[in-house]
Amino acid sequence: MPTLNRSETYEKYADQLIRFATGIVGPSDSRDVVSTAVVSAMWSANWSSVHHQRAYLYKAVLNESRRHLRNKDRRRAAELQAAGGTQVEWIPDVRPDVLEAVARLTLSQRAIVFLAYWENMKPAEIARFLDLSDGTVHRQLARGEARLRRILND
Numbered sequence: 465m466p467t468l469n470r471s472e473t474y475e476k477y478a479d480q481l482i483r484f485a486t487g488i489v490g491p492s493d494s495r496d497v498v499s500t501a502v503v504s505a506m507w508s509a510n511w512s513s514v515h516h517q518r519a520y521l522y523k524a525v526l527n528e529s530r531r532h533l534r535n536k537d538r539r540r541a542a543e544l545q546a547a548g549g550t551q552v553e554w555i556p557d558v559r560p561d562v563l564e565a566v567a568r569l570t571l572s573q574r575a576i577v578f579l580a581y582w583e584n585m586k587p588a589e590i591a592r593f594l595d596l597s598d599g600t601v602h603r604q605l606a607r608g609e610a611r612l613r614r615i616l617n618d
Contacts, residue, residue: 497528526571565615570608577605
């Protein structure tokens with residue numbers, strides 16, 4: 465398979481990466497996460513030796529999502545402290561119970577559940593894709609599913 469240039473690679477995978485990021489960080493931040501991850505990945509010293517560009521970009525988006533969520537949590541904590549501990553309600557534009565349930569999963573569980581259900585990937589494919597062991601994927605998927613069932617059935 466011929467190697468695509470950066471622009472062609474982005475065009476080929478952008479929509480998939482945005483859907484993936486949306487499942488992890490939400491719709492309002494997904495495009496920022498993807499653009500930061502893609503620029504960082506494609507301009508890294510490793511890019512020329514990457515054989516599986518799609519998997520590499522998904523992993524970059526997952527890592528950038530982790531960084532983004534950590535920073536967002538830090539900002540939220542600082543804002544709450546500055547506001548004297550007052551909580552501000554956020555009204556999502558999707559079903560609140562589902563959004564809350566997914567948000568309560570670990571980041572790994574969210575990523576694996578997204579790939580399994582929204583991208584229809586098999587656990588072995590997810591393992592290769594995210595560079596995890598098959599056992600880790602099976603375990604995280606089972607835990608994520610069980611947790612979603614518990615939260616949504618309460």
